[in-house]
Amino acid sequence: MTRARAAVLSALEAASEPLSAAGVASRLTGACDQATVYRALHHLEEAGLAESFVLHCAMHGVERYYAAASSTHRHWFHCESCHRFVDLGECRLGGIVSELEREHGLRVTRHTMYLTGVCGDCAAIEGGRPRDGSRGRRGAAT
Amino acid sequence: MTRARAAVLSALEAASEPLSAAGVASRLTGACDQATVYRALHHLEEAGLAESFVLHCAMHGVERYYAAASSTHRHWFHCESCHRFVDLGECRLGGIVSELEREHGLRVTRHTMYLTGVCGDCAAIEGGRPRDGSRGRRGAAT
DNA sequence: GTACATTTGCGAATCATTCGCATTATTGTC
DNA sequence: GACAATAATGCGAATGATTCGCAAATGTAC
Numbered sequence: 010m011t012r013a014r015a016a017v018l019s020a021l022e023a024a025s026e027p028l029s030a031a032g033v034a035s036r037l038t039g040a041c042d043q044a045t046v047y048r049a050l051h052h053l054e055e056a057g058l059a060e061s062f063v064l065h066c067a068m069h070g071v072e073r074y075y076a077a078a079s080s081t082h083r084h085w086f087h088c089e090s091c092h093r094f095v096d097l098g099e100c101r102l103g104g105i106v107s108e109l110e111r112e113h114g115l116r117v118t119r120h121t122m123y124l125t126g127v128c129g130d131c132a133a134i135e136g137g138r139p140r141d142g143s144r145g146r147r148g149a150a151t
Numbered sequence: 152m153t154r155a156r157a158a159v160l161s162a163l164e165a166a167s168e169p170l171s172a173a174g175v176a177s178r179l180t181g182a183c184d185q186a187t188v189y190r191a192l193h194h195l196e197e198a199g200l201a202e203s204f205v206l207h208c209a210m211h212g213v214e215r216y217y218a219a220a221s222s223t224h225r226h227w228f229h230c231e232s233c234h235r236f237v238d239l240g241e242c243r244l245g246g247i248v249s250e251l252e253r254e255h256g257l258r259v260t261r262h263t264m265y266l267t268g269v270c271g272d273c274a275a276i277e278g279g280r281p282r283d284g285s286r287g288r289r290g291a292a293t
Numbered sequence: 294g295t296a297c298a299t300t301t302g303c304g305a306a307t308c309a310t311t312c313g314c315a316t317t318a319t320t321g322t323c
Numbered sequence: 324g325a326c327a328a329t330a331a332t333g334c335g336a337a338t339g340a341t342t343c344g345c346a347a348a349t350g351t352a353c
Contacts, residue, residue, distance in 0.1 A: 011300060011350070042302050047341060049300095060347080063213055066264075071205055071213065071309085072340070086257055097251050105247075106266060109239050114271030115228050117230050121206075122264040124248060129256030153319070153331060172309080184333045191309060191331090213340090214309070307342070317331070318331070323324100 013041045014032070017049040018077065021059055027074035027085060030104035050075050062121050068092050086124040092130035155183045159191040160219065163201055168236035169216035169227060192217050204263050210234050228266040232273035239266070 010018075020036045021028060028036070034046045041120040054075065061075045064087060074094075076083070084102075086095040102122060110117050162178045163170060170178070195201040196217065203217045206229060216236075218225070219278075226244075228237040229261045244264060253258045 013301070043340095044303080044342075049179045050241065052300095063207050065205050065215075070296055070339070071215075072205075073213075086251070086255065089260070095257065097255065099292070101247055101250075102244075102264075105243050108243075109228070109266065110231070111187070113228065113237055114274075115237065115266065116269040116274050117228070117266045118231070118268040122244075124251065124257070124259045124262045126260040127258040128265055132256075132258050155332070185309095186311075186334080187332055194331095212308070294344080295353085297353105298349105300347105303345095305343085306336105307340100308344080309340090310338080310353100312337070313335095314333105315348090316333080317350080321326105323326085 013045050014049045014052060016041065017046060018053055018058060021053070021075055021077040023033075024076075026096070027062075027076040029069065029072040029074050031072070062123060064123060064125075066092055084122050084124075086128070087125070087129035088131055089125055090127050093128065095128055131147070155187050156191045156194060157261060158183065159188060160195055163195070163217055163219040166218075168238070169204070169218040171211065171214040171216050173214070175217070177191060206265060206267075208234055208267075226264050226266075228268070228270065230270035230273055231267055232269050235270065237270055 016027070016037050016039065017033055020033045024032075024036070028048060030043065030046050033050065034043055035041070037046070046058075050059065050064075050073075054061055057086050058078055059075045060082065061073050063071060063073045065071045066087060067089060069092070082100040084097045084100055086091075088095065088099055100122075102120060104108055108118055109115065158179050159175055162175045166174075166178070166200075168232065172185065172188050172192060175192065176185055179188070179214055192201065192203070192215075200220055201217045202214050202220050202224065205213060205215045206211045206220070209228060209231060211234070216227075218227075224242040226239045226242055227233075228239055230237065242264075244262060248259055250260055261263065
């Protein structure tokens with residue numbers, strides 16, 4: 010594995026939540042080019058070392074987020090107030106997915122699922138700004 | 152409701168599957184500006200008349216797809232061969248979502264779920280091009 | 294260590310989506 | 324039905340994530 014790819018993979022593994030390409034790039038000290046980050050992320054996903062999904066959030070717009078692949082497929086919750094992710098743990102959709110697969114005669118190769126709303130921390134602060142609201146790049150948080 | 156918004160809404164209602172902004176625009180005879188289509192789609196979604204999700208497909212790239220809101224929340228399957236959507240019917244995630252909400256102390260306001268793979272028709276054609284593969288705009292179907 | 298195959302950097306290009314602003318359509322009110 | 328106030332539309336340009344082309348640099352097999 011090349012240096013750039015290894016660096017991108019460790020960034021994903023070190024993170025406690027999915028990272029966008031920009032998020033990965035900002036964590037790479039020996040900065041490598043953004044095109045390389047994108048290519049590395051593609052490569053890691055194809056190699057089964059990372060999983061990704063596309064999510065829209067008011068603060069960051071539409072971006073693809075990557076997480077290092079764990080032993081089991083996982084899903085995430087995204088807080089629309091603090092813009093952090095909460096790990097929802099192992100996927101529980103197996104039953105529903107195979108049910109739908111059977112009922113509709115499909116061959117499902119992949120599924121995407123994520124929840125959005127307000128996390129416990131932010132809910133506790135009664136709709137105000139959470140304790141860590143300092144992560145955005147692009148404004149627009151109404 | 153203005154003419155443009157009404158036109159966009161009927162396009163969504165007439166379609167048997169979710170449409171991207173480009174898809175809506177291409178079905179509007181008395182063509183209105185693309186910016187207007189985007190604004191109308193936003194408006195309809197805010198008004199609860201449409202639902203949307205962002206999906207990536209090899210042929211069309213990342214796009215947001217809109218469907219006229221029916222009485223119940225629905226989910227879709229996207230075929231990676233013919234690039235059509237299959238309606239999976241009423242959402243069955245209620246149980247799982249509230250379970251996760253409780254377990255993680257979240258307030259879930261929205262969830263996104265979709266399946267991708269090969270639909271029955273395409274599977275029957277053994278990996279070949281399906282009967283209707285003539286819908287793409289941007290190349291890249293490897 | 295050499296030669297060949299890959300990957301990286303850099304800069305420019307794409308593509309969906311959004312913005313600014315002047316013009317036009319809607320809508321409630323007389 | 325005409326009028327004023329408000330919101331929506333068209334047009335053109337801008338934005339932001341992502342991708343491409345190509346030359347230089349790195350990784351890998353022998």
